[in-house]
Amino acid sequence: MGAALPVLYSFRRCPYAMRARLALAVSGQPYELREVVLRNKPAEMLAASPKATVPVLVLPDGRVLDQSLDIMTWALQWHDPEGWLTADTTIVNALIAANDGPFKYSLDRYKYPNRYAGEHDGDNKAFALTHRSNAAAWLVELEVRLKQNDWLCGPNTSLADMAILPFVRQFAHTDAAWFSAQPWPCLQSWLAGFEGSALYAGVMDKHPAWQPVA
Numbered sequence: 001m002g003a004a005l006p007v008l009y010s011f012r013r014c015p016y017a018m019r020a021r022l023a024l025a026v027s028g029q030p031y032e033l034r035e036v037v038l039r040n041k042p043a044e045m046l047a048a049s050p051k052a053t054v055p056v057l058v059l060p061d062g063r064v065l066d067q068s069l070d071i072m073t074w075a076l077q078w079h080d081p082e083g084w085l086t087a088d089t090t091i092v093n094a095l096i097a098a099n100d101g102p103f104k105y106s107l108d109r110y111k112y113p114n115r116y117a118g119e120h121d122g123d124n125k126a127f128a129l130t131h132r133s134n135a136a137a138w139l140v141e142l143e144v145r146l147k148q149n150d151w152l153c154g155p156n157t158s159l160a161d162m163a164i165l166p167f168v169r170q171f172a173h174t175d176a177a178w179f180s181a182q183p184w185p186c187l188q189s190w191l192a193g194f195e196g197s198a199l200y201a202g203v204m205d206k207h208p209a210w211q212p213v214a
């Protein structure tokens with residue numbers, strides 16, 4: 001029998017899980033993927049991480065990483081062939097904090113205004129559009145960066161790009177026609193390059209929901 005692999009509890013379309021899978025894939029770290037149904041999470045995952053969000057990585061020695069950024073860093077510290085960790089960490093951390101904080105906040109409200117009924121007067125559309133424009137203001141900042149370089153932190157892919165792209169992708173697909181009509185050519189080609197990459201295709205394989213062997 002081969003050596004035990006790290007186990008990743010994941011959900012295909014979750015942007016946090018996606019960023020973890022991207023880093024694991026580029027690092028070449030083999031792992032066992034367990035696709036989770038969010039409304040019916042496996043007991044094994046909840047036992048490892050009671051906070052009950054994906055992704056969760058359980059290492060063969062029993063250590064548990066249940067923050068997507070920790071999983072990315074763990075994989076890349078093991079092997080980082082594209083130098084994702086070499087960008088300026090102050091800038092990387094600030095970009096990721098803006099993504100995971102205010103951008104994600106607005107993205108959720110733009111995409112699912114009906115889930116936030118308590119925050120508005122019933123006009124889902126107006127609420128969504130306010131949040132779309134809040135989020136767009138930040139995307140303009142990314143566009144400015146991407147005008148200077150192919151990637152957010154310079155000429156090479158960084159942790160920031162791969163941590164943020166899955167969220168920008170979600171934003172773009174909420175209203176693809178509107179997104180493609182925006183004057184953001186660099187951001188659009190950055191996203192298109194990502195969506196057309198072998199790395200992206202490789203982490204978007206479909207897996208049936210994992211079930212423990214009876």
Ligand SMILES: N[C@@H](CCC(=O)N[C@@H](CS)C(=O)NCC(=O)O)C(=O)O
Pocket residue numbers: 011013014015016017038039052053054055066067068069
């Ligand atoms: N800070 C966490 C956030 C992860 C997260 O919120 N994941 C969502 C899915 S995209 C989740 O599992 N939510 C719990 C649920 O939907 O039951 C991380 O970076 O890993």
